Every structure is written in structure tokens, then in C-alpha cells.
Amino acid sequence: METKKDFHMSPEDFRRYGHELVDWIADYQGRVENLPVLSQAQPGQILSALPKQAPEQGEDFSAMLKDVEQIILPGITHWQSPNFFAFFPANVSGPGILGELLSAGLGVQGMLWVTSPACTELETRVLDWVVDLLDLPARFASTAAGGGVIQDSASSASLCALLAARERASAYRCKDQGCDGKQTIYVSTQTHSSLDKAAMIAGMGKDQVRKIAVDKNHAMQARELARQIEADRAAGFTPCFVCATVGTTSSNAMDPLCAIGEICRQQNLWLHVDAAMSGSAAVCPEFRHIHDGLELADSYCFNPHKWLFVNFDCDCFFVADRAALTRALSIMPEYLKNQPSESGQIFDYRDWQIPLGRRFRALKLWFVLRHYGKRGLRFHVRRHVDLAQQFKSWVEAHDQFELAAPAPLNLVCFRHLDSDARNQYIMDRLNQSGQLYLSHTRLDDKLTLRMSIGQTHTEQRHVERAWQLIQAAAQGYLEKKA
Ligand SMILES: *Cc1c(COP(=O)(O)O)cnc(C)c1O
Numbered sequence: 178m179e180t181k182k183d184f185h186m187s188p189e190d191f192r193r194y195g196h197e198l199v200d201w202i203a204d205y206q207g208r209v210e211n212l213p214v215l216s217q218a219q220p221g222q223i224l225s226a227l228p229k230q231a232p233e234q235g236e237d238f239s240a241m242l243k244d245v246e247q248i249i250l251p252g253i254t255h256w257q258s259p260n261f262f263a264f265f266p267a268n269v270s271g272p273g274i275l276g277e278l279l280s281a282g283l284g285v286q287g288m289l290w291v292t293s294p295a296c297t298e299l300e301t302r303v304l305d306w307v308v309d310l311l312d313l314p315a316r317f318a319s320t321a322a323g324g325g326v327i328q329d330s331a332s333s334a335s336l337c338a339l340l341a342a343r344e345r346a347s348a349y350r351c352k353d354q355g356c357d358g359k360q361t362i363y364v365s366t367q368t369h370s371s372l373d374k375a376a377m378i379a380g381m382g383k384d385q386v387r388k389i390a391v392d393k394n395h396a397m398q399a400r401e402l403a404r405q406i407e408a409d410r411a412a413g414f415t416p417c418f419v420c421a422t423v424g425t426t427s428s429n430a431m432d433p434l435c436a437i438g439e440i441c442r443q444q445n446l447w448l449h450v451d452a453a454m455s456g457s458a459a460v461c462p463e464f465r466h467i468h469d470g471l472e473l474a475d476s477y478c479f480n481p482h483k484w485l486f487v488n489f490d491c492d493c494f495f496v497a498d499r500a501a502l503t504r505a506l507s508i509m510p511e512y513l514k515n516q517p518s519e520s521g522q523i524f525d526y527r528d529w530q531i532p533l534g535r536r537f538r539a540l541k542l543w544f545v546l547r548h549y550g551k552r553g554l555r556f557h558v559r560r561h562v563d564l565a566q567q568f569k570s571w572v573e574a575h576d577q578f579e580l581a582a583p584a585p586l587n588l589v590c591f592r593h594l595d596s597d598a599r600n601q602y603i604m605d606r607l608n609q610s611g612q613l614y615l616s617h618t619r620l621d622d623k624l625t626l627r628m629s630i631g632q633t634h635t636e637q638r639h640v641e642r643a644w645q646l647i648q649a650a651a652q653g654y655l656e657k658k659a
Pocket of ligand 1: 332
């Protein structure tokens with residue numbers, strides 16, 4: 178093979194292999210349905226198939242594509258399979274993938290407005306579109322005192338919200354002098370673990386996270402929240418932050434935003450609302466009630482990378498008072514100083530997040546919103562909720578299965594009435610078969626199966642087949658015992 182003088186991939190090769198790779202992805206989408214959903218790889222299998230060192234002599238791109246097929250693909254759990262019902266969806270789409278590709282092609286590092294004005298201003302515009310799309314409170318728009326920013330994940334959004342809350346509560350002293358160790362934060366026993374992690378990272382400590390009890394539907398008890406805040410104040414703590422969830426990870430429980438919001442108002446606490454998966458439902462007017470009370474929140478986030486056809490990573494994070502966020506996170510070394518930043522006429526999104534650097538993520542969200550339009554997004558979200566509601570009705574009608582929680586949207590928590598062992602058997606057998614992928618949780622101290630519906634190409638026939646397979650596996654348990 179002739180070695181190229183400068184080692185680069187030539188523009189002609191880039192074009193050729195680029196087309197080949199796009200073809201490969203399009204073919205993958207066509208065959209993913211027939212691949213085992215949960216990777217059947219053993220620990221270390223992929224590792225041992227890979228050379229221990231990078232090659233001395235550069236290789237041809239076709240060699241890499243071959244290894245993708247032979248080594249990587251067997252180690253993929255197919256999140257894009259229509260038979261993927263585990264955890265939560267991470268649905269991607271043609272326009273989302275192309276937006277990701279364009280972002281890579283432009284190779285922009287958008288830390289400051291000046292390092293690519295379009296990277297900042299497209300993001301501002303698209304996040305204002307999202308305020309309209311979900312009918313979020315007007316105060317979250319950049320045209321008011323708030324604004325939205327794309328974070329990598331809901332975990333980062335929660336951490337930023339917590340940092341802003343802590344600064345506001347300490348009159349912006351924590352960032353200079355450190356915390357006094359007295360600030361407390363409030364979540365429910367069902368809140369995502371990223372809030373514990375945020376308290377760890379912020380140096381507040383997990384012990385300062387108060388876990389409020391939930392009601393029979395696994396939603397935070399507002400009265401318990403009020404009681405705990407009073408008790409902490411009496412004990413000399415400084416309550417500063419509450420996280421309420423719209424659609425908990427475990428069971429899709431909806432915390433009562435109105436009641437929690439009123440308490441936060443009265444007590445002057447920052448209210449963050451985490452709607453990572455379920456927020457997408459608000460594209461449909463009939464589901465917007467999940468956000469009742471959101472006008473009382475200081476910040477809000479949801480993940481288009483879960484249930485809105487945008488590739489990971491894309492979390493939309495909104496604040497009602499952007500100055501509170503940037504005051505907590507802004508820092509200006511000499512080498513970043515520039516005239517537009519000093520003019521105060523622009524946003525520098527580095528001041529709205531933890532890292533300095535940032536990718537041009539708005540492109541993929543923009544492409545998806547323009548490709549589907551509001552109508553297309555509503556169509557698919559509605560379709561997924563319909564499928565989940567059908568599945569729920571089959572569970573309810575069956576004499577050996579029960580619902581384990583209300584299923585307001587696209588997640589159905591259910592179980593066989595017999596025993597944990599039988600539910601475990603159903604899940605393990607189906608997941609090992611590669612025919613579908615389900616995950617579990619524990620509710621009311623019982624093993625509970627979760628049917629999460631929201632993959633791009635999941636149709637009625639996939640959900641019907643899943644229900645058939647679940648019933649057959651439940652039957653199989655008896656045969657195995659006999
Ligand atoms: C998925 C999920 C998270 C975590 O999301 P990341 O974006 O991966 O950090 C947090 N909260 C809720 C309610 C979720 O559903």
C-alpha cells in the first residue's frame with residue numbers, strides 16, 4: 178500500500194468512506210430489529226478481540242469498518258431496536274444523526290459567543306422554540322429574564338441548578354468562601370440518584386440531602402416536605418433547594434408541583450423540576466397538565482435525547498433568572514477576555530454550565546424540530562403513549578399480572594402476582610433470549626418489571642409480541658420447576 182505523504186485522509190477518501198458509513202448506518206437501521214437486543218457478549222470479550230497497541234502504520238478505513246461489523250457490533254446493546262423496552266428510550270432519528278454529523282464536521286468549540294456566534298444564537302433561538310413547543314412558562318424564555326441552555330445530561334442540569342440555588346441562598350458567598358455546611362436540600366425517596374451525586378460534587382455532602390417520604394403513588398408528600406423544612410430551620414440548618422420530579426425514573430411518579438412550589442415560595446427555596454423523560458409528553462396539549470405548577474419553578478430540565486428523537490447528548494435546561502445562574506458559574510481569566518463578552522449584549526454559554534468547552538449541540542435539535550415539526554413530534558409521542566396504555570390494559574385484564582403503579586404516560590410498571598422469583602425468571606429469560614430487553618425496579622418491596630415504550634420504530638406489533646413473550650415466559654417458569 179502506498180503511504181500518503183501527509184498521512185491525512187484525502188478529501189476523495191473522506192467522501193467515499195463517508196458515504197459508505199452513512200450507507201452502513203442506514204442498513205443498520207433496517208436490520209437492527211433482528212439483532213439480539215441485549216448484547217450477548219461476555220465480560221472481556223470485546224477487549225480481548227482488540228490489539229493491545231495502536232498500529233504503527235496507519236490503516237485503511239475499510240479495515241475499521243470491517244472491525245465495526247465483526248468486533249464492535251456483537252458488543253452493542255441495541256438501544257435503537259424496536260424491541261428495546263428497558264430503562265428509558267434513547268430514540269434517535271435521521272435528522273438527529275445528520276445534525277450530529279454536521280456538528281462534528283464543523284468542529285466548532287462554542288465556549289464563548291465570539292468562538293462561533295451561530296453556535297450560541299442558534300441555541301438561544303431553538304431553546305425559545307422549546308418553551309413554545311412544550312408551552313413552558315414564559316419566564317423561561319431568553320426574551321424574558323430567563324433562558325435555556327443545552328447540557329450534556331439531566332445530571333449536569335441538576336448540579337447547575339443546585340449550585341445556583343446555593344449561591345442565591347448564601348448571597349453569593351459560597352463560591353468565594355466555601356459553604357458553612359449548614360445548607361440542606363430536599364428530594365423524595367424516588368428522586369434520581371444524580372441529586373445525591375450533585376450534593377457530593379458540590380461539597381455539600383449526601384447527609385445534607387433530605388429524602389422526603391412518598392405517597393402510595395410514589396409521589397413526594399408536600400406536607401412532609403413542609404414539616405422537614407421547619408424541623409431543619411429549627412435545628413439551625415439553611416434549607417436552600419428542592420428538586421421535584423415529573424415522571425420519576427423508577428415508576429413515572431409525578432410530584433405535586435403546585436403544592437411543592439407554594440412551599441418553596443413561602444420558604445424562599447429554589448425549586449428545580451426534573452422532567453428528564455416525561456417532559457417530552459408536553460408537546461401534546463392533552464398531557465400538559467404534568468407541568469401544572471411549573472410557573473413556580475426556578476429551573477427545569479428535560480432530555481430530548483430520551484424521548485424526542487435527538488441523539489444523546491441533549492438536555493434542555495431552563496432558568497427563570499439567568500443572572501442567578503451566571504453569577505454562580507461565571508469566571509473570567511485574562512485569556513478569555515473579549516469585547517463582545519464585555520459588551521453584555523451576548524450570552525456566553527460557558528457561564529451556564531460546568532465545563533468551559535461545548536459542542537454545537539443545537540444543530541441536531543434544530544434539525545429534528547424542523548424535520549418533524551410540532552405535528553410530527555406530537556404524532557409519535559401520542560403513538561407511544563397509546564401503545565403503553567394498550568399494554569397497561571392487557572396487564573389489568575390478566576388474572577395473573579398486576580399493575581404496580583399508575584401508568585400515566587409511556588412507562589408501565591407491572592408484575593406477575595406469584596413471586597419475585599417468577600418475575601426475575603421472566604425478565605432474565607427474555608433478556609437472554611435477545612428477543613426483547615426489559616428492566617426492573619422495586620416498588621412496595623416487590624420486584625417489578627418496567628415496560629418503557631418510546632423507541633423510534635416501535636410499532637404495535639412489537640408491543641403485542643412482547644406481551645405474548647412475557648406471558649409465555651411466565652408459563653415457562655412452571656415447566657422449568659416441574
Ligand atoms: C434519565 C433520568 C435522569 C438522568 O438523566 P441523565 O441525562 O442521564 O443525567 C434524571 N432524572 C430522571 C427523572 C430521569 O428519567
